[in-house]
Amino acid sequence: MPAGGLLAEAAPAKVNLYLHVTGRRADGYHLLDSLAVFGPAADALSLAPAEGLTLALDGPFGGALARDRPGGEHGAHDVPAGEGPDRDPADALQTDRGLEAEPDNLVLRAARALAEAAGVPPRAALRLTKRLPVASGIGGGSADAAAALRGLDRLWGLNLGEARLAAVAAPLGADIPVCVASRPARMGGVGELLSPAPRLPRCGLLLANPGLALPTPAVFRARSGGFTPPARLPESWPDAAAMARDLGAATRNDLEPAAIALCPAVAEVLAAIRALPGCLLARMSGSGATCFGLFADAAAAGAAAALLPGGWWRAAGGLYERGG
Numbered sequence: 001m002p003a004g005g006l007l008a009e010a011a012p013a014k015v016n017l018y019l020h021v022t023g024r025r026a027d028g029y030h031l032l033d034s035l036a037v038f039g040p041a042a043d044a045l046s047l048a049p050a051e052g053l054t055l056a057l058d059g060p061f062g063g064a065l066a067r068d069r070p071g072g073e074h075g076a077h078d079v080p081a082g083e084g085p086d087r088d089p090a091d092a093l094q095t096d097r098g099l100e101a102e103p104d105n106l107v108l109r110a111a112r113a114l115a116e117a118a119g120v121p122p123r124a125a126l127r128l129t130k131r132l133p134v135a136s137g138i139g140g141g142s143a144d145a146a147a148a149l150r151g152l153d154r155l156w157g158l159n160l161g162e163a164r165l166a167a168v169a170a171p172l173g174a175d176i177p178v179c180v181a182s183r184p185a186r187m188g189g190v191g192e193l194l195s196p197a198p199r200l201p202r203c204g205l206l207l208a209n210p211g212l213a214l215p216t217p218a219v220f221r222a223r224s225g226g227f228t229p230p231a232r233l234p235e236s237w238p239d240a241a242a243m244a245r246d247l248g249a250a251t252r253n254d255l256e257p258a259a260i261a262l263c264p265a266v267a268e269v270l271a272a273i274r275a276l277p278g279c280l281l282a283r284m285s286g287s288g289a290t291c292f293g294l295f296a297d298a299a300a301a302g303a304a305a306a307l308l309p310g311g312w313w314r315a316a317g318g319l320y321e322r323g324g
C-alpha cells in the first residue's frame with residue numbers, strides 16, 4: 001500500500017459500441033448482446049483505512065448523487081445531470097465541498113456486499129470525484145461500484161480476483177461485472193456474462209452528452225419492437241475504419257429509438273457527432289443520453305470534440321484498458 005495508506009482506483013466510462021436486445025427474462029430484465037469498451041473519461045475513487053464506512057463526493061457531478069449535509073447550506077439535489085443543455089456541468093458543483101453520499105449509493109452497497117462476502121468489517125473512508133454525468137448510458141455508477149470492489153479488495157488484503165469480485169458485483173447491477181474488468185468485452189445474459197471482445201484496432205472515442213439524465217428503466221420500458229439476434233463479429237479488425245464500417249452495417253443500439261422518443265436531444269447530439277470531420281461512426285451508448293463518435297485515433301477525436309456546441313459535456317481520447 002502507498003504511503004499514508006491511500007489507494008486510488010480509476011472508474012472509466014463504459015461505452016457500448018453496439019447493444020442488441022436479444023430477449024426478455026421472466027423477471028422483466030432484458031437479455032443483451034453488446035460490445036463494451038472503456039474510456040476516455042473516468043471518475044476517480046480514493047480509499048483510506050478508517051474505523052467506519054464513509055463516502056464523500058466531489059467533482060462536477062458529485063452533487064447529483066449527494067444528500068444535504070446536516071446543517072449545510074447547499075442542497076445537493078439542485079445539481080446537474082438533468083438540467084438545461086446550456087449549463088456548463090463544470091460549474092455545477094465546486095470541488096472539495098465533500099458532499100456526503102446517500103446511504104443507498106451503489107458504491108456503499110458494493111462495499112457492504114464485499115465485506116459481507118469476505119467476512120470482514122466494512123471499514124474505509126472513500127472519496128469519489130464524479131466527472132462522468134450520472135444516468136447517462138456510460139455506466140458511471142457501475143464503474144464507481146466496480147472501482148470500490150477492486151480498491152477494497154486491495155485495501156482489505158482480500159485478493160479475491162476478478163471473477164469473485166464480479167460474482168459479488170452481479171446482484172448489484174448488470175453492468176458492474178464488465179466494469180470490474182474495465183477492458184473491452186462482449187456482454188451477454190443481462191450484461192453480466194462476459195466473453196472476450198474481438199482484438200480492437202487503435203481508435204479514438206468522443207463522448208458527448210446534452211446535459212440530460214435518462215433513467216435506464218424508463219428507456220427499457222419505452223422500447224418497442226421485437227428482438228435482434230446477437231451480432232456476428234470477426235476475430236479482429238485491421239483498423240478503426242473497418243471496425244466502424246462493420247459495426248455500422250451489422251449492429252445497432254436497440255435502445256436508441258426509445259431514448260430519442262424520451263429525449264429528442266439525443267438525435268441532435270448524434271447528428272452533431274456524425275457531422276464532425278473524421279467521424280467514422282456515431283451512436284448512442286447504453287440507454288443514453290450520452291452518444292459516442294468513433295475516430296481513427298485519439299488526436300482526431302480530440303480535435304473533433306472542440307467543434308461540438310458549447311454547453312454539452314464531452315470527453316475525447318483513446319480506449320482505456322485496465323492493466324494495459
Ligand code: C5P
Pocket residue numbers: 028029030031032172173174175189190191216217220
Ligand atoms: O442492473 P441495473 O441496476 O443497472 O439495471 C437498471 C434497470 O434497467 C433494471 O431495473 C431494469 O429495469 C433495466 N435493465 C433491463 N435489462 C438489463 C439491464 C437493465 O431491463 N439487461
